[in-house]
Amino acid sequence: MRIGVVNDRPLVLEIICSVVAAAGHRVVWKSTEGALAVKLCCEDTPDLVLMDLNMPVMDGVEATRKIMSLCPCPVLVVTSDVHKHVSKIFEAMGAGALDAVSTPDGRPSENLSGKGGFLDKIAMIERLGKNPVQRNVRGTPVRKRTPLLAIGSSTGGPSALAAILGALPENFPAAVVIIQHVDGCFSDSLSRWLDSQAGIKVRLAVAGDTLKVGEALIAPGNKHLVIGKNGVLNFKPDNGESPYVPSVDIFFKSLGELSPVPGSVAVLLTGMGADGAEGLLKLRNLGWTTVAQDKESSVVWGMPGVAVKMGAATHILPLEAIGPTMVRHFNKARGME
Structure with missing residues (x-):
């Protein structure tokens, strides 16, 4: 080189x-x-x-x-x-x-x-x-723009994530990034377990990753995942701005700093508290399709419940419908339907 x-x-x-x-x-x-x-x-x-x-x-x-x-x-x-x-x-x-x-x-x-x-x-x-x-022409980085399915989850999240990822086929035409509240010592085990449940490749995100169609990246515990304006995933230290590390809001809000890729979707799943609700609202206001898990299928209807009350969700879906809905949505966005 x-x-x-x-x-x-x-x-x-x-x-x-x-x-x-x-x-x-x-x-x-x-x-x-x-x-x-x-x-x-x-x-x-x-x-x-x-x-x-x-x-x-x-x-x-x-x-x-x-x-x-x-x-x-x-x-x-x-x-x-x-x-x-x-x-x-x-x-x-x-x-x-x-x-x-x-x-x-x-x-x-x-x-x-x-x-x-x-x-x-x-x-x-x-x-x-x-x-x-x-x-x-303005001298700013240009990367191939990849449609994204961004998912935030907490209490009850691992099982919910397994259900959604298990519904995605190997040729799923979007990248996936997951922010799950988890301690760092469990991050690797969670990624390997979800990989065994999923139709697409699942692994831990590392600094410098870019979005790839058909691959799901999980934020490691004990650090915040963000996406830069150049489309590169990186980490930022916890400065106390969120009680949750990694934070769904911090990642969703970093997505909001980018020009949205048509067809991209943000999903907020079961979990205590309100992390992700403000970020989901920001993305909806920017034209994203936004989904909140419904009360009946949530282990704890905290995060998605707050999002619904704020008007942040364009769709409220039961867990079993989210995976198949995402497949239809992204296939249609790619022109397959």
Whole structure:
């Protein structure tokens, strides 16, 4: 790959360039500060930018934001310690960075083995790069627009999700994103269990994912899932804005910042409280089709009940009807009926 490298410490910059070159990639330009990196990127847009996070004048977050606006390309944040800069990493991901990794250690003259994590991230982005980011006339990212079925659920949700996903065929013509209130230690088990119940592929969402037809992504517990204006899924830390982590409202409201893809649907299922009701109303007001599970089939008619009272749902359906209705809806939207 053709790679641009940004780091304000000359020795670290040299180390990163050496690791990249030793792995068979080509460093096409390098910069010690963010503003120059933006200029170089727009003059010679690489396949990947390795972006330092903390720099004077223009930091990695702002440089990433400008690159994604002016000359979009994949950006990987490379910082001294990802565990010490979590909040700023999420800011960078919100600005369009795909992922983050700690800076490889060691001097350029040393053996460069043991850089697997760093190089694995680059390899992952290289695979993603087979579907490159393009630009429209205004310089903003353009991605293939994928119709979406967004689902929020809580108490009683796993069984309800299994019923809906089990009704979706393998060739279901939309992407699915699920926000289920669950502790992080159970997220992987839930995704594997739902995958065994579903007609489509189900897995945990990871930072940098994009929407894919016929695939369902589940938000991991203990972090909020959002979608950026470039169509990339990322996480944001819990700053106390919601008692629920992950939050349905936070994800639905992030969807509301995008231009809606015709035919997309948001569904609010059984659960205590009111999470998702405000987000569902926002999406309805933006022209989305919105669905609330009915009282009779809900384990707890809290979240969908509040949504119904707010007028957020265009349809109120029993659980057993939601899956088949979604199949008919998205097939019709694709022109199959």
